Amino acid sequence: MSNPIFSWPIRVYYSDTDAGGVVYHGSYLNFFEHARTEMLRSVGYQQSHDNSQSWMFVVADLSIKYRKPAKLNQSLVVVTEITQARGVSLEFTQTLIDDANTEYCQTVVTVVCVDCQHFRPCRIPQPIRKELMRAR
Numbered sequence: 001m002s003n004p005i006f007s008w009p010i011r012v013y014y015s016d017t018d019a020g021g022v023v024y025h026g027s028y029l030n031f032f033e034h035a036r037t038e039m040l041r042s043v044g045y046q047q048s049h050d051n052s053q054s055w056m057f058v059v060a061d062l063s064i065k066y067r068k069p070a071k072l073n074q075s076l077v078v079v080t081e082i083t084q085a086r087g088v089s090l091e092f093t094q095t096l097i098d099d100a101n102t103e104y105c106q107t108v109v110t111v112v113c114v115d116c117q118h119f120r121p122c123r124i125p126q127p128i129r130k131e132l133m134r135a136r
Contacts, residue, residue: 043131
């Protein structure tokens with residue numbers, strides 16, 4: 001499997017920071033969540049609460065490494081790579097970088113596909129899997 005890569009630009013807003021103008025540690029998770037959401041949207045998966053789909057992805061595991069503090073008004077990019085794909089789960093490695101490839105934060109997130117009715121693991125639908133496995 002080639003590792004499909006997706007990039008999503010972000011800007012650090014005041015609401016992302018603490019009193020010192022440094023990105024609050026929990027805000028990084030929002031940046032990463034937004035990038036994964038946009039990666040999935042780019043292949044036709046729209047998250048919704050209208051019961052239009054019988055399955056969804058949920059976070060099962062997450063680790064995070066803070067390398068350098070990001071600050072108010074910075075323009076950064078979340079690089080998202082699928083590093084492992086199984087029948088019911090995907091592992092994403094996501095890195096927040098700037099234009100000079102300076103790394104600010106990195107996370108490894110495992111999401112599991114579950115059926116919406118019982119929240120039990122189910123196979124990732126083939127059309128979504130196929131699109132996600134294409135290089136971005």
